[in-house]
Amino acid sequence: MSHTATATAATPPGSLRGARLPQWAPYAVAAGSVAAGLGISAAAGLHSSVQWALIAAVLYVVATYGLSARVEGRRQAEDRVATSFVWVAFLLAVVPLASLVWATVKRGVKVLDGYFLTHSMGVVGDAEPGGGIYHAVLGSLEQVGLATVIGAPIGVLTAIYLVEYGRGRLARAVTFFVDVMTGIPSIVAGLFVLSLMLMLDMQPFGFAGSLALAILMMPVVVRSTEEMLKLVPDELREASLALGVPKWRTVLKVVLPTSVGGITTGVMLAVARITGETAPVMLLVFGNPFINANPFEGAQASLPLYIYQQYAQSAGSPYAYDRAWAASLTLIAFVMILNLVARGIARWKAPKTGR
Amino acid sequence: MAKRIDVSGLTAYYGTHKAIDDISMTIEPRSVTAFIGPSGCGKSTFLRTLNRMHEVTPGGRVEGKVLLDDEDLYGPGVDPVSVRREVGMVFQRPNPFPTMSIFDNVAAGLRLNGMRRKSELDDIVEKSLRGANLWNEVKDRLNRPGSGLSGGQQQRLCIARAIAVEPDVLLMDEPCSALDPISTLAVEDLIGELKERFTIVIVTHNMQQAARVSDRTAFFNLAAVGQPGRLVEIDDTERIFSNPSVQATEDYISGRFG
Numbered sequence: 001m002s003h004t005a006t007a008t009a010a011t012p013p014g015s016l017r018g019a020r021l022p023q024w025a026p027y028a029v030a031a032g033s034v035a036a037g038l039g040i041s042a043a044a045g046l047h048s049s050v051q052w053a054l055i056a057a058v059l060y061v062v063a064t065y066g067l068s069a070r071v072e073g074r075r076q077a078e079d080r081v082a083t084s085f086v087w088v089a090f091l092l093a094v095v096p097l098a099s100l101v102w103a104t105v106k107r108g109v110k111v112l113d114g115y116f117l118t119h120s121m122g123v124v125g126d127a128e129p130g131g132g133i134y135h136a137v138l139g140s141l142e143q144v145g146l147a148t149v150i151g152a153p154i155g156v157l158t159a160i161y162l163v164e165y166g167r168g169r170l171a172r173a174v175t176f177f178v179d180v181m182t183g184i185p186s187i188v189a190g191l192f193v194l195s196l197m198l199m200l201d202m203q204p205f206g207f208a209g210s211l212a213l214a215i216l217m218m219p220v221v222v223r224s225t226e227e228m229l230k231l232v233p234d235e236l237r238e239a240s241l242a243l244g245v246p247k248w249r250t251v252l253k254v255v256l257p258t259s260v261g262g263i264t265t266g267v268m269l270a271v272a273r274i275t276g277e278t279a280p281v282m283l284l285v286f287g288n289p290f291i292n293a294n295p296f297e298g299a300q301a302s303l304p305l306y307i308y309q310q311y312a313q314s315a316g317s318p319y320a321y322d323r324a325w326a327a328s329l330t331l332i333a334f335v336m337i338l339n340l341v342a343r344g345i346a347r348w349k350a351p352k353t354g355r
Numbered sequence: 356m357a358k359r360i361d362v363s364g365l366t367a368y369y370g371t372h373k374a375i376d377d378i379s380m381t382i383e384p385r386s387v388t389a390f391i392g393p394s395g396c397g398k399s400t401f402l403r404t405l406n407r408m409h410e411v412t413p414g415g416r417v418e419g420k421v422l423l424d425d426e427d428l429y430g431p432g433v434d435p436v437s438v439r440r441e442v443g444m445v446f447q448r449p450n451p452f453p454t455m456s457i458f459d460n461v462a463a464g465l466r467l468n469g470m471r472r473k474s475e476l477d478d479i480v481e482k483s484l485r486g487a488n489l490w491n492e493v494k495d496r497l498n499r500p501g502s503g504l505s506g507g508q509q510q511r512l513c514i515a516r517a518i519a520v521e522p523d524v525l526l527m528d529e530p531c532s533a534l535d536p537i538s539t540l541a542v543e544d545l546i547g548e549l550k551e552r553f554t555i556v557i558v559t560h561n562m563q564q565a566a567r568v569s570d571r572t573a574f575f576n577l578a579a580v581g582q583p584g585r586l587v588e589i590d591d592t593e594r595i596f597s598n599p600s601v602q603a604t605e606d607y608i609s610g611r612f613g
Contacts, residue, residue, distance in 0.1 A: 167413065235450040239513070242408055243464035243520055244440030253467050257454040351453030351502065 019071055026080075029067065033060035057088045101332070108329030111322045117330070120301075121289035126310065127317035133327050135291040139300035140334075143206050143285065144275050146295060147213035151274075152267045154214075155221025162222070163229040164251050181219035189215040190280030197284065204286035206295030209302070212280035217270045224266025228259040261346035268342030272335040278304040303331045357384040357554045358424040358441070358523040360405060365419035366583075367397070367404050369412065374400045376583035377419075380573060382524075387546060387555045389565035389592065392575030392607070397584025398558045401575070402526050405556065406442035407435040423523070440468070443522035447529040449509035451501035451516070458497040460512055464520035479519055487515035488545050507538020514545065518553070525549065527557040531564065543568050562608060566596050574604045 037056030046052065064084045069077035119132035158178070162171055193212045202208070232255050240250040256263070281287075286299040287309055307327045314320030360382040367375045375397035382388045390398040403409040404417050407428060421428040428438050451460045459466070461480045470476065480497075484490040489511045493504070501512055510530060517525060527546075531539040546555060546568050559565050565572050573589035588601050599605050 233450070235446060235448060236452060238408060238411060238444075239446065239450045239452070239516075240463070240467065241411060242406065242439055242444035242446075243467065243516065244436055244438075244443075244522075245464065245467040246436050249467050253463075254452055254454075258452070351500075 018073060018076070020076075021068060021071055025067070026064065026084075029063050030060055033057070033063060057091075060084060061088065104325060104329050104332060107322065107325035108327075110326065111319075112326040112329055116323075116326055120291045122291065124289075126314040126320055129319040131323060133303065133306055133323070133330060135288065136301040136303045136306035136327065137330065138291065138293060139206060139285065139288075139295075140275065140303040140331075142293075142295040143209045143213060143281065143300065143302055144271060146207060146210035147217055147274055148267070148271055150210065151214035151217035151270070152221055155218045155270070156225050156263060156267075158218070158222045159225035159229060160251060160256075162226055164247070164255065178219045178222045181215070182223065184216070184219075185279075186212070186216055186277050187279040187283070189213075190283040193280070194283050204284055204299045205297055206285050206292075206300040208284035209281045209300070210295065212284055213274040213277060216277060216280070217274050220270040220273060221267055224269065225259075225263050228262035228266065229255060231262070232258045257349075258351060261349040264345045264349065265342045268338050268345075272338050275335055275338070276304050276331065278308055281305045282308070303327055303334070307331070357552060359384045360524065360554065360556075361420075361422035361425075362405075363420045363422075365401070365404060365417065365421060367400050367409055367415070367417045370414035373583040375404075375575075376585050378586045380586060380589050382554060382556060383571065384554045385550055385552075386570040387550050387557060387568050388589075389569035389572045390556070390558045390575060391560070391562060391565050391572060392584070392587075393577070394560075395584070396575040396577050398575050399528050400584070402528055402556060402558050403444075405524070405526055406444055407438045408444060410435065440520055441522055442524040442526060443517035443520060445510070445514050445517050445525065445527045445530050448533050449506055449513050451504075451509050451512050453500070453502050455501060456498045457493050457501045457504070457512060460501040461515045461519050463516060468520070480515075483515040483519035486518050486549070487511045488541060488548075489515055505538070507534045507541060510534060510538065510542060511545065514542070514549075518549070522553065524554040524556065527555065529558050529560060532560065539564070562596075566592060572596070574599070574601070574607065576603055576607070 033056045036059050037052040037054075040055050041047075041052035061081060061084050065077050065081045068080045072080075116132040117137065118134050119130075120135035121131040122135075124131035158174065162174060166174065189212045192215070193208050197204075197208055236254055236258060237250055240254045241247065245253075281302045282305055285302055285305065287305050288299040288301050292298050292300050307324045310320040310324035310327065362381070363379045365375070365378045366373065378401060390402065392398050400409060405421060405428075409415045409417060417429060419429070423438075423441065427433070428442075451457075452463060455463060458480055461483050462476050465476060465479060481490060481494075484493065489508060492508060493512075501509065504512060510533070514525075514530070531542050534542065543564065546557065549555060550570075557565075557568065569592045571589060572592045572595040574587045574595065575584050576587045577584050587603055588595070588599065590599070594600075595604060596608060599608070605611075
């Protein structure tokens with residue numbers, strides 16, 4: 001490297017060409033840092049795999065900066081440090097995610113089969129083998145579906161009001177309360193509906209859970225829809241108004257179709273968020289090992305609640321743990337499929353360029 | 356078809372800011388009237404008051420009278436939506452609806468106002484596209500998205516969309532400023548044909564364009580920076596460009612300021 005360093009010094013001023021590290025340099029530095037990290041950990045007797053990775057990451061950033069600053073100069077060194085920070089941050093974000101998916105898949109596939117998906121826990125004790133999640137999938141679908149039917153239209157209409165019509169104090173108040181609602185912990189939404197339920201002297205049932213989920217869903221839908229509607233250029237609204245089209249038809253036929261892809265994505269993401277909610281479901285739907293297809297009467301099950309109950313109520317039974325992992329895998333798959341569908345719709349409905 | 360516009364004492368505001376002050380003029384039917392003047396002098400604002408698009412901007416309001424063949428656009432009980440059906444508008448940047456095909460773009464005004472009959476729509480779309488000199492270029496791809504056309508074609512598509520609802524007046528806000536010279540020529544030729552059927556008002560920064568296409572020209576200016584825009588004079592285009600009655604007009608046209 002010292003040769004290249006002298007080459008830098010020899011570069012005549014005013015030249016556009018500076019010394020560059022070879023292309024393989026970052027990889028070599030990364031490999032060296034990992035080796036050094038492992039070496040230091042072994043020497044110091046550290047056994048945690050997190051520690052060597054952190055040491056390696058710090059070494060990588062420092063070594064990149066030092067090397068690049070010597071060879072290429074400070075500006076390039078700063079550029080490389082910024083790049084390596086991005087990479088380190090990316091790895092920090094991806095490693096836990098990948099390990100989570102890996103662990104869930106590894107443990108989840110053990111009991112996940114057709115039988116598991118089509119049977120309930122009706123006659124199976126929590127500590128016994130067998131049983132399935134049919135009742136929980138059914139409950140989740142019904143509760144989330146009803147919550148979406150209530151929450152999505154209200155959210156979209158609120159956003160339309162805020163972007164297209166809202167002026168002055170009412171709009172500001174609505175925006176403020178939507179912001180407040182975004183911050184409501186899910187258990188509080190559950191307690192709110194629970195207080196109503198107790199006032200009316202009712203027993204837990206699926207629809208009560210849907211109401212709490214709808215409350216959680218609404219602000220998310222409002223926010224994302226608002227952003228999508230703001231992206232629609234005013235020129236399109238004006239073009240429509242100038243044709244003598246009333247405002248409501250302009251919103252319905254021009255603004256909404258232009259942004260429907262983004263709105264759908266927002267709604268789907270909100271659905272994905274509430275699908276994993278446990279707290280309000282525990283309070284309001286209660287859980288039920290039997291199949292109850294009626295969300296308006298009697299306790300129901302739901303996937304996140306099922307996972308929690310298998311873990312908490314089985315006194316450490318390995319069968320229950322396997323079922324909990326399989327249910328987790330099902331839940332992740334469900335949310336992922338929803339996201340893929342949302343992306344598909346967004347792409348399908350995106351304004352066409354025709355080129 | 357093709358109505359006369361009589362403006363008297365028109366003042367427009369954005370909130371508390373007065374944008375144009377006390378403008379009066381008459382715009383003849385079946386003619387092209389051009390508005391020229393420096394940026395920010397209120398030409399576009401004034402144009403937008405002629406079909407009540409000014410009030411779409413939050414805080415936009417208007418005082419004064421705009422008579423469309425003796426009917427006041429700002430009279431009590433007048434619906435801005437019906438005003439805009441009679442006074443169409445073409446904007447500076449081509450803005451076809453991105454989710455709609457070429458056919459749907461032209462049919463948009465009719466369809467959004469409730470016309471459904473396919474055969475009738477077909478006729479009007481063809482007539483409007485022919486009217487906008489675009490039919491031969493797009494007749495084989497009416498179902499393709501309008502945003503796939505070139506800039507000049509898109510602007511003619513927007514003109515076709517505007518004339519499809521058969522307005523009496525067509526307002527054009529710098530319709531050629533985003534177009535190349537060839538597309539500009541196409542649109543200018545089109546304006547020459549359209550004035551047989553419509554009253555046309557065009558805002559332009561291009562003096563040659565005003566001289567080429569218009570019968571009458573109005574010169575707008577600011578009294579000073581921060582002051583509202585006002586009408587300096589309106590006269591036959593030939594007179595404005597050869598022997599204007601106000602010195603400021605001559606200075607502007609000959610490039611001595613602004």
